[in-house]
Amino acid sequence: MAENHDFIRACYGKPVSRTPVWLMRQAGRYLPQYRTIRERVAFLDLCKTPELAAEVTLQPVDALGVDAAILFSDILIPVEAMGQHLHYQPAPVLNPPVRTASDVESLRLLQPEQDVPFVLETIRLLRRELEGRVPLIGFGGAPFTLACYMVEGCGSRHFLALKSLMFRMPEIYARLMDKITDASIVYLRAQVSAGAQALQIFDSWGGILAPTDYRRYVLPYSRRLLSALEDLEVPLIHFVKGAGTMLDLVASAGGHVVGLDWGIGLGQAREILGDGVAVQGNLDPAVLLGTQAVIESEVRRILDENGGRPGHVFNLGHGIVPEVPPANAAFLVDCVHRLSQR
Numbered sequence: 144m145a146e147n148h149d150f151i152r153a154c155y156g157k158p159v160s161r162t163p164v165w166l167m168r169q170a171g172r173y174l175p176q177y178r179t180i181r182e183r184v185a186f187l188d189l190c191k192t193p194e195l196a197a198e199v200t201l202q203p204v205d206a207l208g209v210d211a212a213i214l215f216s217d218i219l220i221p222v223e224a225m226g227q228h229l230h231y232q233p234a235p236v237l238n239p240p241v242r243t244a245s246d247v248e249s250l251r252l253l254q255p256e257q258d259v260p261f262v263l264e265t266i267r268l269l270r271r272e273l274e275g276r277v278p279l280i281g282f283g284g285a286p287f288t289l290a291c292y293m294v295e296g297c298g299s300r301h302f303l304a305l306k307s308l309m310f311r312m313p314e315i316y317a318r319l320m321d322k323i324t325d326a327s328i329v330y331l332r333a334q335v336s337a338g339a340q341a342l343q344i345f346d347s348w349g350g351i352l353a354p355t356d357y358r359r360y361v362l363p364y365s366r367r368l369l370s371a372l373e374d375l376e377v378p379l380i381h382f383v384k385g386a387g388t389m390l391d392l393v394a395s396a397g398g399h400v401v402g403l404d405w406g407i408g409l410g411q412a413r414e415i416l417g418d419g420v421a422v423q424g425n426l427d428p429a430v431l432l433g434t435q436a437v438i439e440s441e442v443r444r445i446l447d448e449n450g451g452r453p454g455h456v457f458n459l460g461h462g463i464v465p466e467v468p469p470a471n472a473a474f475l476v477d478c479v480h481r482l483s484q485r
């Protein structure tokens with residue numbers, strides 16, 4: 144039963160035998176076994192081949208001993224199914240960018256079984272292969288982060304195309320966000336039907352807005368998404384990168400766990416959030432480039448900041464970077480387990 148795993152218990156604020164840990168982007172280029180597969184398969188093909196996607200999902204579970212597996216895919220996979228052409232170089236590029244009312248109208252609503260069967264098949268395969276070893280996390284981008292990529296057509300420093308749409312043509316922006324939210328609801332519900340045992344919403348760019356703009360242009364959609372998933376009876380993790388000054392708003396969107404980056408101390412975040420919600424985080428991924436002594440003392444500091452309260456899932460504050468030695472990632476997982484043993 145998934146409910147007995149420390150990861151699921153921690154998400155719900157229940158007592159655990161030791162602090163569970165997984166790492167955002169735990170499957171990826173820092174692992175030589177991932178690079179071996181990528182030498183012969185393009186990233187998108189990897190995402191679309193269930194046997195291979197399942198294999199790379201399991202690599203960090205085997206190599207690091209993390210307490211959860213996360214589906215190997217990308218937040219932009221459903222966007223391709225909505226009608227934008229997607230490729231990676233390796234940063235994602237979406238064509239043509241969404242800029243006008245008619246661009247928004249021509250986006251299709253997602254039909255997961257038909258449009259992204261490979262995602263659902265990967266989840267089914269993983270549940271069989273995991274045999275209950277650790278829970279499987281499904282995920283999606285938050286509506287705002289997806290809109291950032293869809294409107295810019297690629298990553299960006301300031302996301303000015305997105306912000307000009309938002310501030311000049313708010314009705315078109317709202318229509319786009321509504322369509323993305325609708326697609327995300329059916330997409331994430333389909334992941335749980337296929338067997339995902341927790342969901343994480345990635346709002347990688349939510350922190351580029353002023354809190355008042357976040358409240359107005361992002362929060363209503365994230366809230367609608369999270370509340371449409373509430374009846375699924377799986378933990379919902381809401382990670383907004385750069386949200387340190389507006390964690391109260393992030394928590395008000397709903398969900399069981401607030402993901403934290405390293406821009407705020409975990410203790411300070413818990414002061415703001417209170418006991419009603421669990422937290423996930425929040426080691427700076429760059430610490431994994433440091434010595435093992437530094438890694439250990441940072442783990443100790445974060446566990447101390449949490450102060451033994453239930454409802455903490457240890458994680459990085461953002462994705463692991465390709466330069467990290469795998470031995471350091473394994474050492475991190477071991478430290479969290481060893482230092483938090485109850």
Ligand SMILES: Cc1c2[nH]c(c1CCC(=O)O)Cc1[nH]c(c(CCC(=O)O)c1C)Cc1[nH]c(c(CCC(=O)O)c1C)Cc1[nH]c(c(C)c1CCC(=O)O)C2
Binds near residue numbers: 168
């Ligand atoms: C913004 C975003 C994306 N994708 C994702 C986010 C949100 C998290 C975050 O902020 O980092 C989420 C994501 N992307 C990937 C996963 C897999 C699951 C996991 O291990 O966490 C997850 C959860 C695989 C991936 N997604 C991507 C890779 C690298 C592809 C490769 O092998 O070349 C992987 C393993 C490509 C990708 N995909 C994306 C970018 C910006 C890039 C290029 C940057 C980079 O190279 O890291 C979009």
